[in-house]
Amino acid sequence: xxxxxxxxxxxxxxxxxxxxxxxxxxxxxxxxxxxxxxxxxxxxxxxxxxxxxxxxxxxxxxxxxxxxxxxxxxxxxxxxxxxxxxxxxxxxxxxxxxxxxxxxxxxxxxxxxxxxxxxxxxxxxxxxxxxxxxxxxxxxxxxxxxxxxxxxxxxxxxxxxxxxxxxxxxxxxxxxxxxxxxxxxxxxxxxxxxxxxxxxxxxxxxxxxxxxxxxxxxxxxxxxxxxxxxxxxxxxxxxxxxxxxxxxxxxxxxxxxxxxxxxxxxxxxxxxxxxxxxxxxxxxxxxxxxxxxxxxxxxxxxxxxxxxxxxxxxxxxxxxxxxxxxxxxxxxxxxxxxxxxxxxxxxxxxxxxxxxxxxxxxxxxxxxxxxxxxxxxxxxxxxxxxxxxxxxxxxxxxxxxxxxxxxxxxxxxxxxxxxxxxxxxxxxxxxxxxxxxxxxxxxxxxxxxxxxxxxxxxxxxxxxxxxxxx
Numbered sequence: 001x002x003x004x005x006x007x008x009x010x011x012x013x014x015x016x017x018x019x020x021x022x023x024x025x026x027x028x029x030x031x032x033x034x035x036x037x038x039x040x041x042x043x044x045x046x047x048x049x050x051x052x053x054x055x056x057x058x059x060x061x062x063x064x065x066x067x068x069x070x071x072x073x074x075x076x077x078x079x080x081x082x083x084x085x086x087x088x089x090x091x092x093x094x095x096x097x098x099x100x101x102x103x104x105x106x107x108x109x110x111x112x113x114x115x116x117x118x119x120x121x122x123x124x125x126x127x128x129x130x131x132x133x134x135x136x137x138x139x140x141x142x143x144x145x146x147x148x149x150x151x152x153x154x155x156x157x158x159x160x161x162x163x164x165x166x167x168x169x170x171x172x173x174x175x176x177x178x179x180x181x182x183x184x185x186x187x188x189x190x191x192x193x194x195x196x197x198x199x200x201x202x203x204x205x206x207x208x209x210x211x212x213x214x215x216x217x218x219x220x221x222x223x224x225x226x227x228x229x230x231x232x233x234x235x236x237x238x239x240x241x242x243x244x245x246x247x248x249x250x251x252x253x254x255x256x257x258x259x260x261x262x263x264x265x266x267x268x269x270x271x272x273x274x275x276x277x278x279x280x281x282x283x284x285x286x287x288x289x290x291x292x293x294x295x296x297x298x299x300x301x302x303x304x305x306x307x308x309x310x311x312x313x314x315x316x317x318x319x320x321x322x323x324x325x326x327x328x329x330x331x332x333x334x335x336x337x338x339x340x341x342x343x344x345x346x347x348x349x350x351x352x353x354x355x356x357x358x359x360x361x362x363x364x365x366x367x368x369x370x371x372x373x374x375x376x377x378x379x380x381x382x383x384x385x386x387x388x389x390x391x392x393x394x395x396x397x398x399x400x401x402x403x404x405x406x407x408x409x410x411x412x413x414x415x416x417x418x419x420x421x422x423x424x425x426x427x428x429x430x431x432x433x434x435x436x437x438x439x440x441x442x443x444x445x446x447x448x449x450x451x452x453x454x455x456x457x458x459x460x461x462x463x464x465x466x467x468x469x470x
Contacts, residue, residue: 125289213230
């Protein structure tokens with residue numbers, strides 16, 4: 001077999017392949033055998049029909065077509081490996097010549113990963129928020145804990161802000177009660193903002209048995225986004241009683257003996273959370289700066305497929321579960337279709353670019369993924385999916401998605417390498433040291449950060465294409 005590679009553009013090539021006819025013999029034999037099992041000829045047992053009889057009765061062309069269809073994937077893969085190409089997606093194959101007994105020639109156009117030059121990234125500098133925990137932050141945290149230990153008691157008076165009311169709701173659109181617009185026995189804290197706009201004003205001042213009607217835009221359900229006439233009836237009013245902020249409360253709500261110890265622990269926890277947020281912010285900003293350094297041509301078909309995949313997932317999964325279509329979603333978001341398309345394209349481009357650049361870094365830095373890192377990442381993904389680790393692992397293996405998970409962790413490690421080389425300062429001008437984090441946790445966190453920017457559908461397609469060429 002002879003093959004040649006012609007570069008059409010930085011992300012697409014044309015393979016020209018010539019195959020001597022003798023190399024088609026295994027596929028020809030397989031074609032005759034397959035046809036033998038599918039047809040009957042009087043005077044011959046099934047499976048024992050001579051090749052010359054098959055040619056006479058069914059035509060040599062049918063046999064050649066079957067043989068070529070069987071052989072093409074093998075010859076294409078050999079040509080890809082010979083050309084050391086990193087292909088994306090499926091090729092467009094055109095048989096240019098087929099001479100019985102002499103030659104098979106074909107061309108195959110296919111997208112490839114572009115060759116990238118990763119420049120020196122050690123000069124990247126980013127600024128992140130400083131870790132500052134104020135007394136107000138601590139007080140807010142303790143107050144939230146205090147709310148969890150609040151008690152309620154029924155009162156015979158008008159409802160006021162902070163009270164917990166039990167209510168019945170009925171929503172109408174265009175004068176018709178919605179099938180999913182009726183709810184009874186709903187518990188609601190006035191002022192929490194957890195239900196419909198306007199409900200706080202409607203129930204404030206009502207006693208048990210009181211009723212009011214107000215207009216509000218529905219946030220979910222079959223009529224999400226539409227103006228609705230909502231009738232609310234208060235069936236019970238309860239006053240909320242918060243425990244006193246003292247040492248007794250600290251002992252009730254925590255393992256600490258005093259309120260001061262509880263506040264000190266809250267301050268430490270808040271600082272840890274801000275440190276995690278700071279590390280995440282550093283990863284995101286460093287990634288943004290890294291992408292600015294590298295020129296990445298993107299295959300047009302890959303980009304079009306990724307845009308379509310993102311739209312499909314939004315419309316058929318996310319919006320479908322909310323009872324919305326794309327038009328209603330855009331209306332709620334206050335966006336035009338053109339703006340939505342532009343944003344989707346930008347996100348898709350960034351996802352593909354992120355994947356290409358970090359994959360190149362994985363190769364450049366010769367990064368490997370350990371079993372421990374993969375297991376840790378798998379467990380975190382399982383937790384976020386709501387599945388048990390065993391269930392998630394089984395789904396990953398059965399779906400052939402292990403290479404995708406390995407790729408996610410490897411890209412996370414590549415990003416961690418760049419973050420380590422970069423200069424990260426906080427808003428106070430102090431250099432931020434991110435090296436004292438647990439190494440495995442850092443890798444997994446970086447993988448999750450990369451995962452948000454990377455197009456998952458594109459990843460799956462790329463991994464599949466890579467597997468096919470190996």
